[in-house]
Amino acid sequence: MGCVVDLPWRGMWILSVVSLLSGSMAIHMDSVGSHSLFTCESIGLRMCQDLPYNNTFMPNLLNHYDQQTAALAMEPFHPMVNLQCSPDLRPFLCALYAPVCMEYGRVSLPCRSLCHHAKRDCQKLMDMFGVTWPEEMECTRFPDCDESYPRAEDLLVIDDPTDQSPMSVQRDYGFWCPRELKMEPDLGYTFLGVRDCSPPCPNMYFRREELTFARYFIGVVSIVCLSATLFTFLTFLIDVTRFRYPERPIIFYAVCYMMVSLVFFLGFLLEDRVACNSANPGQYKTSTVTQGSHNKACTLLFMVLYFFTMAGSVWWVILTITWFLAAVPKWGSEAIEKKALLFHASAWGIPGMLTIALLALNKIEGDNISGVCFVGVYDVQTLRWFVLAPLCLDVLVGVSLLLAGIVALNRVRMEIPLEKENQEKLVKFMIRIGVFSVLYLVPLLTVVGCYLYEQTYRSVWETTWVQERCREYHIPCPFKVEQTSRPDLVLFLIKYLMVLVVGIPSVFWVGSKKTCFEWAGFFHGRRRKE
Structure with a gap:
């Protein structure tokens, strides 16, 4: 289940998404320069093969700058996916680690309900394997979507970029701190209600x-x-x-x-x-x-x-x-x-x-x-x-x-x-x-x-x-x-x-x-x- 953000600017916007989800933008500032242009690339992640889409972009929504880094980060979840603890786990993980690359400036975010279902269904199995749910994947970080939509991989398909279904309608995402205004944590900076951010x-x-x-x-x-x-x-x-x-x-x-x-x-x-x-x-x-x-x-x-x-x-x-x-x-x-x-x-x-x-x-x-x-x-x-x-x-x-x-x-x-x-x-x-x-x-x-x-x-x-x-x-x-x-x-x-x-x-x-x-x-x- 995904929500589409339809934004008329270049792929550097993705960096703001990364900042919202991971909170670690400041750590990797120097390595972002090589990803300043929005480009699609074929999916090479084994877990994300045979999905309704085959192109992704990097850096992804969890601040991984190449697919090799994303593959290493996904490894702890392989047992849960192989045991099929939840039909929502694989599409949810791929929506984060290998998000669909759509038309210029459009990014798909996984829905909060998809995250809740995947986490709830696989919690016991994660406890058995000693896997903890990462903080950057907390479900409260993701947008609410229309619950009338079914929970399946086909929700990641965007057939018509002009489609105005509830899944692709724009909404106000609030203020996201630009990386230029991002400050070190624990200094007490706040700008427009966002922590660790300062006015220019x-x-x-x-x-x-x-x-x-x-x-x-x-x-x-x-x-x-x-x-x-x-x-x-x-x-x-x-x-x-x-x-x-x-x-x-x-x-x-x-x-x-x-x-x-x-x-x-x-x-x-x-x-x-x-x-x-x-x-x-x-x-x-x-x-x-x-x-x-x-x-x-x-x-x-x-x-x-x-x-x-x-x-x-x-x-x-x-x-x-x-x-x-x-x-x-x-x-x-x-x-x-x-x-x-x-x-x-x-x-x-x-x-x-x-x-x-x-x-x-x-x-x-x-x-x-x-x-x-x-x-x-x-x-x-x-x-x-x-x-x-x-x-x-x-x-x-x-x-x-x-x-x-x-x-x-x-x-x-x-x-x-x-x-x-x-x-x-x-x-x-x-x-x-x-x-x-x-x-x-x-x-x-x-x-x-x-x-x-x-x-x-x-x-x-x-x-x-x-x-x-x-x-x-x-x-x-x-x-x-x-x-x-x-x-x-x-x-x-x-x-x-x-x-x-x-x-x-x-x-x-x-x-x-x-x-x-x-x-x-x-x-x-x-x-x-x-």
Whole structure:
């Protein structure tokens, strides 16, 4: 019983079949070259004589590169075939070891039911002869076929290549990892749900000139953000006592995004050297995306970037908490400062636990657009739970506390008579809070929107990419693709822009005449010392 795969490309596609069935493609890469063209050859295997077909192809579906190797591999099954333990054993074995060679690009796979029947009928005899059923012949690896067909050798006959019976109708075989993207096992690589596989470098969606433009765009924005946040932090160091609670979280917020922008700037300098595995004929056939924690530089970039991204969002929530405590229960600066230890434990502890969890789950991925390493670049589930969920929770909590604080301050301004000078200070403080919050929330909500859009259309983009590249990679093309779409580079540029712009509002909080006087005094003091 066989299922026909009707695919319009050359015999190199067979190598993908081999990879699916045997899982040992990487071991024999060098010897595949001689079989790169699809050619039929007469069957010389003794067991497979007198079948309804007499031509086969090599390498076969179990990665044997000539019929002599296939004959040696079939020897343990000779006693079972001679004793005729099952009428399905011989056609099943021959369908694997000497598959029928049909018209250009068509390959017959044995049906799962044929495998089950052969294994079930011959199990006792195999136990008697000490023969184990090979892992690469596990029945779950083969496609289901129409059970109404009889179980006999004549099922291997393909009389009419245009026949549209259930045995020859195309179906979606899912994504098969091309040998160019195949990775070493046990490294934790996954691509489109397939283990030991990695996305290609450069980026699978964009051309090199687009990636070059994106790289320089991210580099320029990261320099601007780094300059703004570094200025904020240095202003704090000049006069530490100036920024007390409830304003102090802004400084730690600035430090977090200073580190984020520094990582993106390093990604700009490093280009693909960290986010991608370089092509190496002895190990990798082409450049692929780095995944997992085996690359120390990638792991370090991921830890710094993810930790400080999450910490920055938590510090913004803490900032709204301190404002709320100052506005509603009327806590003073000293009372809020007593909770500083709790604030620090939350702001550094929560991101730390999330980072450790991702390291334990081995979910690090190279981002070959920005040159950094992050999480959820290709894994939608990880993106959803470790990036989107924390950011959305921070926005929800922060906005609720912020609105409550602003309402409380406005009530104070309206109900309690204050001196004109105090009224002006309170109004100015509320305006600064509002402007700072808008400058933070608009970019952050834009980032969340980009992630949600990306998560929604990721599967469509991936299917489109497979459809466009399947013939190049010699893998099965998607069947009946209903929707195709490619991502727009603008979406990613907006995402990176907003990720970095989020850190810039901190400079507006310290931007005042007092800051200018402090910097002037600082430089004047240094000159006097010299």
